[in-house]
Amino acid sequence: MMNKDNYCVIMGGGIGSRFWPFSRKSLPKQFLDFFGTGRSLLQQTFDRFNKIIPTENILVVTNEMYADLVKYQLPELEPEQILLEPTRRNTAPCIAWASYHIRALNPNANIVVAPSDHLILKEDEFLNAISNGLEFVAQYDRLLTLGIKPNRPETGYGYIQIAEQTGENFYKVKTFTEKPELELAKVFMESGEFYWNSGLFIWNVQSIIRAGEKLLPELSEKLNAGSDIYGTPAEKEFINERFPACPNVSIDIGVMEKADNVYVSLGDFGWSDLGTWGSLYDLSPKDENNNVVLKGESIIYNSKNNIVALPKGKLAVIEGLDGYLVAESENVLLICKKDEEQTIRKYVNDAQIMFGDDYV
Secondary structure, three states, X not given: OOXXXXXXXXXXXXXXXXXXXXXXXXXXXXXXXXXXXXXXXXXXXXXXXXXXXXXXXXXXXXXXXXXXXXXXXXXXXXXXXXXXXXXXXXXXXXXXXXXXXXXXXXXXXXXXXXXXXXXXXXXXXXXXXXHHHHHHHHHOOOEEEEEEOOOOOOOOOOEEEEEEEOOOOEEEEEXXXXXXXXXXHHHHHHHOOEEEEEEEEEEEHHHHHHHHHHHOHHHHHHXXXXXHHOOOOXXXXXXXXXXXXXXXXXXXXXXXXXXXXXXXXXXXXXXEEXXXXXXXXXXXOOOOOOOEXXXXXXXXXXXXXXXXXXXXXXXXXXXXXXXXXXXXXXXXXXXXXXXXXXXXXXXXXXXXHHHHHHHO
């Protein structure tokens, strides 16, 4: 039987601009089916947690412009399980709102907070770690995150340095480091003390609210003033008024890097943050020349290390490319070096400035 005190908050409001042109403002990556499974990244995330969390205890926090998309893709959810942000304000306000909302429903709640765009290959091991983490935070006033054993010196992820061990597979966090340069990432990997920061968090609702009130008092003041109306029809009006004035800060910078009761549980779940075309390339099957063809048809000559993604029914003939991304979706064709994908956000901004919203 599932524990009725356990809740899940799925964060699903991002734009996913680094996956442009597939990911658009009107249809971001979390609503897309990248692997042809018939389920989007958001749906896969819901399916995964629904195996250990009661359906009625799963909430999705997203931007109000995606309300219909969430309702369509997750008809299992009641309207009150979809928290609609009036504007984007990063992860700390998103998590604070969800925490106050859940506390009004169940002051004993233990919560796992998850992005909507992660891939987990070893699901049983992952869910076992989540279950153990929920038991851990139910017993102790601690903020828990999941650390992933690195298999390469990745510069696109944050890192967690571990300190002393507490219990089975729980460690005190010594430091957080955001997206290091390559040489430092190599040192981190060789040391054995550093793990990737997965962006998955587990805590008791009282623990995270206390930490927020101590470390982000301005945010807590904005959202806690209406605690007596959470779970009532007046909640939405209150949020529409207060949420836009919340500080734009991530939960990592605002709370996790400052709190003194942060712990990490270590694992290797076949985890990937599907944040970029490069991460999708790494996970996809390749031909003898390390080319990846995700969709559409391709004839490839004298080319290697490329990723090609086209609409169904499209044919690309490619010759002489090494390490390129070739992606077409609707009215945009993008061709750029695969390893320079961090500049895709610049391309999106430039396209919007030059041509308006039709291409973003």
